[in-house]
Amino acid sequence: MTKVLVTGTAGFIGFHLAQHLLDEGYEVVGFDGMTDYYDVRIKERRHQMLLQNEKFTCQIGMLEDLEGLRQLATQARPDVIVHLAAQAGVRYSLENPRAYVDANLIGTFNVMEIARELGVDHLLMASTSSVYGANDEMPFDEREKCDTPLTFYAATKKANEAMAHSYAHLWNLPVTMFRFFTVYGPWGRPDMALFKFTKGILEGTPIDIYNHGEMYRDFTYVTDLVRGIRLLIDAVPQRPEDKGEIADYDSLSPAAPFRVVNIGNSDKVRLMDFVEAIEAECGGEAKKNFMEMQMGDVPATWADATLLHELTGYRPQTDVKEGIRRFVAWYRDYYQV
Numbered sequence: 001m002t003k004v005l006v007t008g009t010a011g012f013i014g015f016h017l018a019q020h021l022l023d024e025g026y027e028v029v030g031f032d033g034m035t036d037y038y039d040v041r042i043k044e045r046r047h048q049m050l051l052q053n054e055k056f057t058c059q060i061g062m063l064e065d066l067e068g069l070r071q072l073a074t075q076a077r078p079d080v081i082v083h084l085a086a087q088a089g090v091r092y093s094l095e096n097p098r099a100y101v102d103a104n105l106i107g108t109f110n111v112m113e114i115a116r117e118l119g120v121d122h123l124l125m126a127s128t129s130s131v132y133g134a135n136d137e138m139p140f141d142e143r144e145k146c147d148t149p150l151t152f153y154a155a156t157k158k159a160n161e162a163m164a165h166s167y168a169h170l171w172n173l174p175v176t177m178f179r180f181f182t183v184y185g186p187w188g189r190p191d192m193a194l195f196k197f198t199k200g201i202l203e204g205t206p207i208d209i210y211n212h213g214e215m216y217r218d219f220t221y222v223t224d225l226v227r228g229i230r231l232l233i234d235a236v237p238q239r240p241e242d243k244g245e246i247a248d249y250d251s252l253s254p255a256a257p258f259r260v261v262n263i264g265n266s267d268k269v270r271l272m273d274f275v276e277a278i279e280a281e282c283g284g285e286a287k288k289n290f291m292e293m294q295m296g297d298v299p300a301t302w303a304d305a306t307l308l309h310e311l312t313g314y315r316p317q318t319d320v321k322e323g324i325r326r327f328v329a330w331y332r333d334y335y336q337v
Contacts, residue, residue, distance in 0.1 A: 003027040004233070005078035007111060008085030009050060009058055010034055010043035012189045013126070013180070017082065017226040022053045024230070029076040030058035031069065032085060033103075037092070038190045046187060063107025073114045080233055083111045083125040086157075089191055090130060090296060093153035104156035112164065116171045122236045123173060124229065127161055127260070129181045129218070129301045130154035138268070139218075139304035142179070142251035142260045151296035161260060169256035174236045178229060181264035181303045185222030185323060186330035194324065197275060198331050201282040209271065211293040216268040216300040221323040224316035228263040231312035235259075249306050264303025265316045277321050281328040 004021055008014035009030030018028045030050065034043055050056045057076075061068040063085055073081075087093075087103040108125065115123040132140045134148035149155040161177050168175040184194045200207040237257040246252050251260045279285055293299070309315050331337070 002080060003029065003076065003078045005029045005031065005073060005076055005081045007031045007063065007081075007083045010047045011084060012187060013183060013222060013225065014084040015046040015050065015187055016185070016222045017084065017229055018050050018056065020223070020226045020230055022050070022055055025055075027055045029072070029078060030056065031072060032058065032060060033062045034060055037087070037089070042187070042190070063110055064102050066110045066113065069110055070114055070117070073118060077118065078120060080122045080124070081111065081115050081120050082229065082233070083108065083123070086126065087153075088189070090151050090153050091294060092191075093151050094295065097152045100152055100156045104153075105159060108160045109163065112167045116167060116173055121174070122176065122233060123164070124176045124178065124232060125160060125164055127157045127177045127179045128154065129179050129262070129264070129303065130298075131158045131161065131179065132301070133298070138300065139266065139302040140262065141304045142262055142307055150298065165253060165256055165258045168237070168253070168258035172239055172257065174239070174257040175259075176232050176235070176237060177258075177260045178232060179260065179262050179303075180225065181218040181220050181262065181301055183220050183222050183225050184327060186327055188222070188327065193274075194278065194327055195331075197278050197286065198282060198328055201279060201284050201286045202331075202337055204284075204287065206287040206289045207275075208289050208291055209275065210291050210297060211299060212290045213270075213272040213275070214299065215271040216302065217271065217274070218264040218266070218268050218301050218303045219274065219320050219323065220263065220265050220303075220316055221318035224265070224318050225263050228308055228312065228314060228316060231314050232261060232308075235311040247310070249310060251307060261307050261311065262303040262305050263308055263316065264305050265318070265320075266303055266305045268300060268302040269320050274320065274324075277324050278328070281324050
């Protein structure tokens with residue numbers, strides 16, 4: 001049985017990934033800091049649900065605590081590490097950049113050190129579509145240069161990719177980085193647009209719509225995302241001596257067992273269409289507060305997910321209206337509204 005160490009299991013994506021792995025019979029060891037970036041109660045509830053499965057164990061701790069992380073990992077001896085824990089949020093990085101240094105740089109370094117020490121079969125780590133920054137050629141392709149990040153959050157994630165490539169090369173450690181594209185779904189984060197919009201519409205309070213609604217996002221339903229991650233666990237990047245010719249669609253490094261993979265729905269949705277779908281599901285019209293583009297934000301994201309399909313045979317496919325329907329149903333049930 002494969003044992004997987006997942007960081008961030010009380011988080012939105014980590015919770016769903018752990019649940020998916022447990023459903024497939026994996027043994028999952030969770031690690032989470034339970035930070036108060038948003039309501040800790042929803043994080044605690046996610047962990048409570050996971051703990052109903054005897055194959056799930058977890059430890060609360062901060063990524064910056066190398067010895068605590070090392071003690072857990074040495075005892076667990078995972079075959080695979082999936083590193084999802086991070087300080088999230090594009091906008092919060094304008095207010096508290098130090099949190100991103102601590103969690104995303106120091107914390108990720110600690111995870112890589114543990115993976116190196118244990119010699120795991122595969123290290124998979126979360127990046128973000130935000131690393132594409134000022135790039136304007138779409139859909140975004142993993143082989144593009146990403147040298148123009150527009151927020152400090154994106155800069156720390158780009159740094160993670162560079163750090164991971166060096167470790168893959170130096171220690172022959174197979175690493176896959178996956179770039180997420182606007183993930184949404186049940187048990188989502190309260191700071192994300194879908195959560196805020198649903199709350200505002202149901203409560204009759206105004207919602208902020210940036211760039212006057214002229215924005216596009218590649219919305220990716222969370223269960224599609226975690227299915228992609230699960231399949232990528234088996235797509236271990238080849239070491240340089242085993243490579244042969246690299247396919248022209250592949251981001252596989254010629255110098256290391258390292259690859260970057262987009263996980264997105266490969267479809268850009270206009271923000272106002274997204275809002276209208278939420279209004280229809282909630283049965284009310286939003287009070288809209290139209291605003292200018294927020295500093296560091298981008299007008300559009302759109303994933304080329306060809307590489308994911310070539311590696312796994314899988315394409316995310318949940319229609320955004322169906323995903324919204326499932327989220328609103330969860331929200332009404334969770335908050336009893």
